[in-house]
Amino acid sequence: MTNIEVKTRVKQYQIKIMINSLHHLGTLVTKVWCARQVAVVTDTNVGPYYAKLVTDELTAAGFKVRVMTVPAGEESKSWSQVQSLINQLSAAHFSRSDGVLALGGGVVGDLAGFVASIYMRGIALIQVPTSLLAQVDSSVGGKTAIDLPTGKNLVGSFYQPDLVVIDPAILVTLPPRMLAEGYGEIVKCAALVGGDFWQSLHQITSVAAILPAAPDLIAASVAFKARVVMADEHEQGQRQLLNFGHTIGHAVELLADGQLMHGEAVAIGLVQVCRLFAAHGLAPTSLTSTLKARLMAVGLPTELPPIAPQAVVAVMQHDKKVHGAALTWVYLSAVGQPHLYPIAVKDLATWMGDLWSVS
Amino acid sequence: MTNIEVKTRVKQYQIKIMINSLHHLGTLVTKVWCARQVAVVTDTNVGPYYAKLVTDELTAAGFKVRVMTVPAGEESKSWSQVQSLINQLSAAHFSRSDGVLALGGGVVGDLAGFVASIYMRGIALIQVPTSLLAQVDSSVGGKTAIDLPTGKNLVGSFYQPDLVVIDPAILVTLPPRMLAEGYGEIVKCAALVGGDFWQSLHQITSVAAILPAAPDLIAASVAFKARVVMADEHEQGQRQLLNFGHTIGHAVELLADGQLMHGEAVAIGLVQVCRLFAAHGLAPTSLTSTLKARLMAVGLPTELPPIAPQAVVAVMQHDKKVHGAALTWVYLSAVGQPHLYPIAVKDLATWMGDLWSVS
Structure with a gap:
């Protein structure tokens, strides 16, 4: 135990x-x-x-x-x-x-x-x-x-x-789709932590590989999350890192109207936020494909469904993570190297525009 | 200020x-x-x-x-x-x-x-x-x-x-009735604190006397309440003392179906709990009349309205203050000397019966 x-x-x-x-x-x-x-x-x-x-x-x-x-x-x-x-x-x-x-x-x-x-x-x-x-x-x-x-x-x-x-x-x-969904959250944690935890994901090459590894993967994810929560119970600082992939993810989930599970939407959010920050020169392009490979191994979606960019931006403006006039994003400069990045709500549409032009 | x-x-x-x-x-x-x-x-x-x-x-x-x-x-x-x-x-x-x-x-x-x-x-x-x-x-x-x-x-x-x-x-x-209602809560605090605070209430011989004394009475009540809350934020110990008069008060308020204001019901509760504990030999009889005099000075009710004892007991059994199988009462052995007193819910009816037999 x-x-x-x-x-x-x-x-x-x-x-x-x-x-x-x-x-x-x-x-x-x-x-x-x-x-x-x-x-x-x-x-x-x-x-x-x-x-x-x-x-x-x-x-x-x-x-x-x-x-x-x-x-x-x-x-x-x-x-x-x-x-x-x-x-x-x-x-x-x-x-x-x-x-x-x-x-x-x-x-x-x-x-x-x-x-x-x-x-x-x-x-x-x-x-x-x-x-x-x-x-x-x-x-x-x-x-x-x-x-x-x-x-x-x-x-x-x-x-x-x-x-x-x-x-x-x-x-x-659990149905395989729900196993994959939960694994998406594990990928998120491992990408934030890096090191051995991230390396251990290379053994997960299919949904079937998740079950035997589950006790260790859960323990590593929960231990990480508990550390972050203890440092910042009410989400005013470090805990915001756990929102990695969720800014786009939440919006995509809402707009998919039940067609995407939460973890699937977050998987899309993880890859797209990496792509967005790479387009802005703040993250290496290789990170996007690295993350995408881990998620695709279990069949998780990573590409945006056909939804209007304006709709995504409109939903984001109502995100709980909006503090005053800014929305705080989480991005990685490398696996295990997360950062917070606030963007003014009024600049969101322009900033997000790059996402659709590069994808 | x-x-x-x-x-x-x-x-x-x-x-x-x-x-x-x-x-x-x-x-x-x-x-x-x-x-x-x-x-x-x-x-x-x-x-x-x-x-x-x-x-x-x-x-x-x-x-x-x-x-x-x-x-x-x-x-x-x-x-x-x-x-x-x-x-x-x-x-x-x-x-x-x-x-x-x-x-x-x-x-x-x-x-x-x-x-x-x-x-x-x-x-x-x-x-x-x-x-x-x-x-x-x-x-x-x-x-x-x-x-x-x-x-x-x-x-x-x-x-x-x-x-x-x-x-x-x-x-x-504020209408006079609401001033009197709030004053009932001040009497409760002063009875729990005792000393100068309690003595200062002797100047309040009518509703009109409340207004000029209000800043001092509010400050004394709030300071007391703040002390208690700081010591016991989630009402697991000392804070329960603030429920003085509320056990009977809440039940009477609910059963009066809008005819009694909260502070009026608590005024009744304060006097009746003193009477009840006096009947059980845990408080001096004089305390009941002392408290009653302070409350009646501003026209607050202190006697039970004509409601069935069983109804009062039934409501109390659903009181938030029921912990497990016991309801914790607050009584005074003297002004400024409050105590907690748990009574098993199953014994409530018998215990409360004395209230109607002595009043």
Whole structure:
């Protein structure tokens, strides 16, 4: 088992990465929670596979479990699901001493985390991410969120869990497309870190190669992310580096209207931001092809879909990462050498124009 | 001007108490905020009096102001108002670098504070409380909330403002009933603190006597509350003392269905909790009449309205202050001598029964 310790200003907790950890969940949870009611929030995809195992584990450990299932998919990151879950907690008389366990991918983690953060001004939370993307990404850092029609993750909170349990064994039930998606996030982390982590990706020449390497790749990604988050909990400095590939990625994801998964959009964003900064002379051209090769090895998309440049720019102007009149980009001058680069919102269209002229 | 410094784990800010501080709001705000968009959230009672002054002050200081008005009254602490305000912020392209200024009583402070805490995972907040109750109570401590049909303040966050500006001069526009309500909260603080603060209340023999004493009474109450909050930001220990009178108060308020103001319900709660603990031999009987005299001097109610004991108990079982199977009460063994006292939820009905038998 890999244990990664996260210390924030308000909380200290562990991320446990272990094959079959789900089969020891009761024991793991009793180390951080005394007996209480637990709302296991899951979705219609994950629930049928693991809700019973989790319920049995927690019940055997003395917890009173109530499973709350939301429809699978990004649409559940909505006000109506927040209200529905909160009404269920209230109807079941959940008190401040009870807890929420998020069992699912990023959507469930974001939604259940947000609900836990605002019900009675915050009740205890444990994250059990079940997708590769959620295991390497959204379960670490305390970000919770729901979407608005005007953009993703526009409402949410920073809220740290008491424990994160990651079981790489359950990735076998993931469709290949979702494995590849999560791997895109691992490529992002490795490109930011460089060194051995980056070198280790050369063994991943297909989606099938991800599974056996998953425990190590997850541990390396999570350890990196935990380091960054500890240094900058509220995303005012270094943590912005984690947005590498997300500026274009978020916009492309929104405009693709459900046709691209988050990790796929980020894969496109990673390659395109490298290309953009290469066009501006701030990054070597070779970096674009290097990154592209790693992502294409598992079949991830790297080229922009046919969308109007103006539409991408318009979406970016509404990005949460806009601070005042500037949008802060992340680029690499080499693998392992990330930098922040603010661009005035009014100059975005001109600056981005180069992207379409060179691609 | 009285300056009270509040230091929490995540933020340090000042509470400024000064006659006519609203006329210097621009200058005060520029000390904590650089130029940005500001959403002034107010309600249909307060807006007509002060929204223009606040807008002029902020505009002259270089801020871009947008006034957002909600209907006056507790009903605005609702999901629909949260969504409406967030949609307005999003439509106006508010970014993480912009801010919310809450201009109003407790409802506006709770609602606008909650919105500020979740929009883009938290944007800057300034509290300008305009009712006496909000000035002494809800603007200090970082509690934000909305209500659910099942209870008050069941959804919310702990979110600290960058600044709190209190102008006792604007209390002249308050109806006497609201002045008395806020004074009830001052009596609560003074009873917890004791000493000179408590003694100073003997000069308040009518509602009219509140206004000239307001700056000192507010300063003493806020200083006390700030001390407690600094020691226990997330209400796990000492901060629970501030719930003195609220256990019965909240239940009575809910059951009175809008007929009692919050401070009136708390006044009843203060006297009844003293009576209850006296009946159980934990407090002197004289304390009940002492407290009652201070509250009745300004016409506050102190006796239970005709409601069924079972109803009060049923509501209490759903109180946020229920931890596991116990509800933690606050009682005084003497003025200035508060204590916490947990009672098992299953014993509440029996324990409370004494209240009706002795009153």
